[in-house]
Amino acid sequence: MSNTEESFAIVSDSQGALNSIKSRFPRDPLVQRIQAVYSNVVEVGKSIFWIWVPGHVGIRGNVMADEAAKRATGVRHVDVQVVRHLDLKAALRAALVHPKPWRPPLLLSRIERVKIHRLRIGYTQITHAHLLRGEPPTVCVHCGNQMTVEHILRECPVLEPIRQSFHLIDEVGEILKQPQHLKNVIKYLRSANIFDML
Template identity: 35%
Template sequence: MIRPLGVRLRSVGLNREFHLPASPINSVYNSPYVVCSDSGSALHALEHPYSDDPGVQEVLASLGSLQLQGKSVYFVWVPGHVNIKGNHLADEAAKEAAITGLQIRNVPKGDMTVVYKSKVKGQWEQVWINISENKLREIKNSVDAWPTSFRNSRREEVVLARLRIGHCRATKGHLMGREAPPICGMCNQIVTIKHILMSCSLYAAHRRLHSLPISIQEMLGDNNDSIRNLFDFLKLVNLLDKI
């Protein structure tokens, strides 16, 4: 019973009636109002003033305000399947479901983790695809981890990461001192990762010796042979400690 609001429940023939002295907000009518519904469960929910259901709380709050205005609202249950064959079976099934609730099998935490990770990765992938003017994006088309990024040497991991993002001491050191970018003394070009690895004439013979790929995507991509040849090249020309 919703005693705090003065509601009472009584049987009226095939119907059930809930009574609350209340009135519609801003109504100019003085007659009682009757609300008919075929949802017995919804009407019974109004008997529980401390329900956590936001819909129930909203209705009860409105009715409480209306009660202060001295008018009445009647709730009448109108069965929707009276005299229909098999109706009692449907009612019994509905009552059982209302009592027992849905049987939801517990989902293992590991399974949910897989689903969440897949969802997050899909969103991340979409953002990554739409990124432009990013040196790592130029050589990496997905957010999947590259096995070649994990080296036996911490130094090699750092060097490879710097080469892939396009920033190293040899090419970006001037930014700290707000100086002009370094110029290659051999080619008279701005020193960049691409210039060092692909076009600087000083290292042309060494690049051919180690069969370095002709594109930066292949050279810095996730290919064990290419990465091994790259480090052999860097060691030979004494660039490993300058990256």
Template identity: 30%
Template sequence: MSALQVLRQSRTPMDNVQLTTAILSHIQGLAAQGRCVRFNWVPSHVGLHGNEAADEAAWETTRHPAVALNILPSIHGTKVLARRAAVCAAGQQYRQLVQTSRQAAWHKQTTDNNEPLHPAQQLSRAEEVVLHRLRLGCGILEELRDEFEDQPCEHCPHLARRPLAHYLLSCPVTVRLRQRVGPLEDAAALVLRQVQENLPLLLEVARASPPPR
């Protein structure tokens, strides 16, 4: 029935484009000759002589040598192939970036297969920025300067060469984030990866004591 519906619809076919177009072209050619083509749907496998004969003829063709036909992919199939190619190219570019970018390497450690966060509540723009900066491992502006020295922490007296790593690994205000991670020797990015399973806790700590910027 679906094949007849495709032939009856007025819009451009989405699947089996070449086959459908060829059938419609033949129908139009016969109509131009004054002939009328009529399709009748009949139930299959109920003993109708004509339908059984058609099934037998179709089965007989499977015993003949295979014939290769170059059929253009459907629009849907083309879109699927394009999406797969885009995902593959993006993944390859991301893997190359991880080798050369510290922030990309940090992001790979803090995420699971590059999965986005799915907070249970609506976040403000400021909260989204904080989480984004943490997941990217964004350092403070002074770290980009050649004369950068140890930076005092905003939440404790400690002087840190890497303020964000100190914030996650040893600052007292984030001790609750480290309870499930283990030894402080673990990479700071792994702290974020573990604690993202408890996103409300991460948000609570980041709101009360924002990370360095």
């Protein structure tokens, strides 16, 4: 706003918007921001007049605003600082009614999905069955260390060449999270003769 002007008129054809701005305790964050700006303007001795005009009645600013709104509908990305709860609610409802398509299936068999799930939670037959039987922990037949998911997928030095041949990365969480790695994990487990023990 110009420092030389003392009063301003804001003309709107939305009586509901003007009533919201006049309300004492608005819940809408955008209305709260408008009220804060209004208070700041009044504090410095300037005046704002709110004018409701039914329809556009040829007001140049309204016509320009309509044209800008029409142009904005073609923009793919909109930077919104404040999201109103009603807008969020509408977006969530739209997402529920028209959900995005799911990612394509991983094309793993049911048994392969079960084995991957067991590895993800860290409890497999080979690493934890001893607890049910009251026996000492299972040790790796290759190196003698205790069998854990981490040992199978990352630590066993004897299985390292097989792991490398299937291009498995060191981070266990990433191996089991990324769909592109899961087929190689299955191939590795089968090649190392561990798959059926999980």
